[in-house]
Amino acid sequence: METIPFNDLNQHHEPLRDEINIAIQSVIDASAYIRGPHVDQFEAAFCELTGRDHTVSCSDGTTALYIAMRALGAGPGDEVIVPGMSWISTSETVSQTGATVKFCDIKADTHVIDPASLEQAITPRTVGIIPVHLYGHPAPMRQIMKIAENHGLWVLEDTAQAHLAKIDGRMVGSFGSAATYSFYPGKNLGAMGDAGAITTDDPELARKMAMFARHGGLKKGDHQIEGINSRLDGMQAAILNVKLPHLPRWTKLRQQAAARYLDNLNGVNSVKLPAVSTDCEPVWHLFVVKTKNRDDLAAHLRDRGIQTIINYPRALPFLPCYSGQNNTPEDFPNSYELQNTCLSLPIFPEITDAQIATVVDALKSW
Ligand SMILES: Cc1ncc(COP(=O)(O)O)c(C=O)c1O
Known part of the structure; x- marks a missing residue:
């Protein structure tokens, strides 16, 4: 594999x-x-x-x-x-x-x-x-x-x-x-x-x-x-x-990889795809999807040889170093939702179409 x-x-x-x-x-x-x-x-x-x-x-x-x-x-x-x-x-x-x-x-x-x-x-x-x-x-x-x-x-x-x-x-x-x-x-x-x-x-x-x-x-x-x-x-x-x-070329390759993910995952309901503001050109340092069953999805992908990362497992207001601020999920609902649902898929300039297709198929079979 x-x-x-x-x-x-x-x-x-x-x-x-x-x-x-x-x-x-x-x-x-x-x-x-x-x-x-x-x-x-x-x-x-x-x-x-x-x-x-x-x-x-x-x-x-x-x-x-x-x-x-x-x-x-x-x-x-x-x-x-x-x-x-x-x-x-x-x-x-x-x-x-x-x-x-x-x-x-x-x-x-x-x-x-x-x-x-x-x-x-x-x-x-x-x-x-x-x-x-x-x-x-x-x-x-x-x-x-x-x-x-x-x-x-x-x-x-x-x-x-x-x-x-x-x-x-x-x-x-x-x-x-x-x-x-x-x-x-x-x-x-x-x-x-x-x-x-x-x-x-x-x-x-x-x-x-x-x-x-x-x-x-x-x-x-x-x-x-x-x-x-x-x-x-x-x-x-x-x-x-x-x-x-090489940065401009690497950036284009990241953008092409992200476009391929977005096209091929369009209509897949098991994950929420990253949104792009109409006036923006992101450079896709990370490609982050969201799902309530993140651990299960990460395990499913791992079983198929696909590495993922969580960026980041705890939003800043909820880190132990800020416990003195007594922040609650209600104060920062979107940050809280993201920390609990985000999963970063592989993305780098050299990722191939075949590799993206494998990740897409794995997501579809989940
Ligand atoms: C959003 C953000 N800010 C700041 C930094 C800090 O950069 P460095 O790791 O070079 O200190 C990073 C990188 O890790 C980052 O992702």
Whole structure:
């Protein structure tokens, strides 16, 4: 029986093996381990690809959120609004700044932040909003920006799962004050270790973020403020430089795979298929279906060699680390429903039509 993996990084990297080896060797030859020319090249290329003026590379997508929020001024006494479903990075970094995490619910269909719930969560202490382009589907940025403008709030787009996703042809990451990216190996653009970046069009914000990420100074020994150590290393940058030009093609392949799933599963009533807003072009970091009998479906697929994952088994408001907030399912009904029903099917650029057909048949036979 063929195993259909959830993702296959060996297959993903195989065609680039020689180029990646050469790139790694060039870092060693130049002893360019921390920042250096490979990092400069990556920052310039990422600006070009995303259309932003500034890219501040850093160690990972979690620290990217922390750096951006510190530069935006989040701190004790402030509240920052985060959607109920995301990876823990989106909320834990709010607390790390000293600010308080305030959750709002997600939309029932597209699973991104719900503007109505967001508006209800705003208090006089609210300073910012972190919309997450969850699973690669854009958050409703136009509505969010309107709300933010009305209340004088900053917006930081968590774009960890949504490199190159678009709303009406405009790339996500271009709406808020800044956008954070993860290059965790399994992301749509992944390094071979941890890596991340923040993009912005605001030169002063870019300067502050770069300074904070590099011990508070842009020149050695010149510490204008106390910062942290969060630098993209030369190896990861060199690998990302090899991979970056392929991202648009990989994105198209993900979109084609998702379209095939959606076409072939149309009319299958046992699972709810992911919805797409009419103005959005998702990039399908994950393909998430919903069913009340998730464990049974996962076992059925496992028996047929198909790997699945749950992203994520507990919505943020219900994690033990937030038990002090006494959140109830009634407060965040859509986040709660998603945590109990979501199941991510295999999706990656190299997934074949035959593999998708196998997954579709397995779903139909369930
Ligand atoms: C939505 C979201 N935000 C932030 C992160 C953090 O990225 P990293 O793993 O690079 O720290 C991730 C990735 O895991 C993510 O999925």
